[in-house]
Amino acid sequence: MVLSAMVLLVLAGVVVGAQALSRTATVSNHLSDRISPARTAVVEFRAALADQETGVRGYLLSSQRQFLEPYTRGIGEARAAVSRMRALLSDEPGALAALTAAEQEAGRWRAVADRLIAGHPAGAGPASMAVVLRGQDAFTTVRSRVIALDERLAEIRRDGRADLDRSRRVRDGVFLFLAAVLLAFIVVIAVLLRLAVLRPLxxxxxxxxxxxGGDFEHRLTPHGPADLARLGHDVEAMRRRLVDGLAASQQARDQLEQQRRELERSNADLEQFAYVASHDLQEPLRKVASFCQLLQRRYAGALDERAQQYISFAVEGATRMQSLINDLLGFSRIGRVHNATQPVDLDLVVAQVEDGLALAIAESGARIVRPALPTVHGDATLLTMLWQNLIGNAIKFRRPQGEPVIHITAAQADGVWTFAVQDNGIGVDPEFAGKIFVIFQRLHPRDSYPGTGIGLAVCKKIVEYHGGHIALDPAYREGARLTFTLAAAVPAAVPAEDAPAPAG
Structure with missing residues (x-):
């Protein structure tokens, strides 16, 4: 309400002030654009009349025609001044009447002057003083009319100035009144804000x-204006939701704690299983394989070909079971046994992997092309397993003809390194892009390519343990291209896409 009243008052003051300003501007423009130029025209009119009188008197005293030139010129100037004054004083009837009277009197004087000039031919000698004085007496009446016109304009100017002063006083009074009322409203609003808003707030x-501060059970009881009360109710509703959320969060934490304990028990059982699998389960397999081999050697001559084949199957199955158990144990140990995170120089890691695969590289004629690799955060043992599996797979799944070429690239962005291992081997169909990372999933028969099918599953687990992501690039069809990410340990000083240098 206070603001509405203040707005109405300001609007009223603006209207009154605008009227006062308009009136001030009108009076000021009238004085400057009409009255002042009209008074200037009166001065010009008087000067033109004086030139006429001077020309007539000079002619009468000298009888020479050149003295009539001011008279002729003054007539034109007087008419121009009268025309200009009529245009300027169109809204001043009193001044126009005075101007008409002066113009008429000037016309009568010119009639007298023309008779005097006509009655005294050129070269007749000086006229008598009676003739000259008759012209001057006739001009005195004209001068009085012009003076009356000028006094009338001066009076109009004085009235205009007085009106202008009144308009200015009204304008200043309105503005002062508005300033005082606005100041009073500001004080009232400040008091109302203090009492009705700030105190409840x-x-x-x-x-x-x-x-x-933690007293979530404290209820809020809002007071004050409706908007502030609604805000208080909203805050109270938020407090209740927070209390309900805290209760639900505490219940969830209790459930998580229970699940954590169960997970710890499950991990302990898994550790026990790993121990049993690595000792108690492998021992019978070793015995089966050993005794089958002894049986094959001792009774080689007594057994027929089918029996020899059966024994070979048994030895192969036991050996394969041992490999599967060892790979499964290695897979389960990722993140549990090897979990020492530290800066790892991948350049050194890949060099060690190349040394370890030197025989396979030499036999296949493989060529590894890579840049200088960066340092990343991770476990050195796990990262060695990662690169060994990736490079080993690139060599294993090569084409029957031609030498395998393995390209390794690295690029950094936002503190993360993206690596790619690309080969020219048999490749992987994009429809199997997800299957190749599943444990023990094979795309080829065992007699075509050896192994248990766990290598890429190990790579996936190692990369995800380090917070990265590994995937097959489906757009690359000249072989296989695997990309993965790792966190950088230090900013790269040299761009990773520098010209690669062959290694291996």
Whole structure:
């Protein structure tokens, strides 16, 4: 209500002030654009009449025609001045009447002057003083009319100035009144804000701080204006939701704690299983394989070909079971046994992998092309397993003809390194892009390519343990291209896409 009243008052003051300003501007423009130029024209009119009188008197005293030139010129100037004054004083009837009287009197004087000039031919000698004085007496009446016109314009100017002063006083009074009323309204609004808003808001703020301090059971009771009361109710509703959320969160934490304990027990069981699998389960397999081999050697001559084949199958199955158990144990140990995170120089890691695969590289004629690799955060043993599996797979799954070429690239962005291992081998169909990372999933028969089918599953687990992501690039069809990411340990000083240098 106070703001509405203030707006109405300001609008009313603006209207009154605008009228006062308009009136001030009108009076000021009238004085400057009409009255002042009209008074200037009166001066010109008087000067033109004086030139006429001077020309007539000079002619009468000298009888020479050149003295009539001011008279002729003055007539034109007087008419121009009268025309200009009529245009300027069109809204001043009193001044126009005075101007008409002066113009008529000037016309009568010119009639007298023309008779005097006509009655005294050129070269007749000086006229008598009676003739000259008759012209001067006739001009005195014209001069008085012009003076009356000028006094009338001066009076109009004085009235205009007085009107202008009144308009200015009204304008200043309106503005001062508006300033005083606005100041009073500001004081009233400040008091109302203090009583109706700030005080209830302070109480609400204190209650909110109490809740924020941990007293979530403290209820908020808002007071004050409707908007502030609605805000208080909204805060109270938020407090209740927070209390409900905290209760649900505590229940969830209890459930998580219970699940953590169960997971710890499950991990302990898994550790026990790993121990049993690595000792108790492998021992019978070793015995089966050993005794089958002894049986094959001792009774080689007594057994027929089918029996020899059966024994070979048994030895092969036991050996394969041992490999599967060892690979499964290695897979389960990722992140549990090897978990020492530290800066790892991948350049050194890949060089060690190349040394370990030197025989396979030499036999296949493989060529590894790579840049200088960066340092990353991770476990050195796990990262060695990662690169060994990736490079080993690129060599294993080569084409029957031609030498395998393996390209390794690395690029950094936002503190993360993206690596790619690309070969020219038999490749992987994009429809199997997800299957190749599943444990013990093979795309080829065992007699075509050896192994248990766990290598890429190990790579996936190692990369995800380091917070990265590994995937097959389906757009690359000249072989296989695997990309993965690792966190950088230090900023790269040299761009990773520098010209690669062959290694291996």
């Amino acid at each position: 302070s109480r609400l703020s204190a209650a909110v701080r109490r809740v924020a």
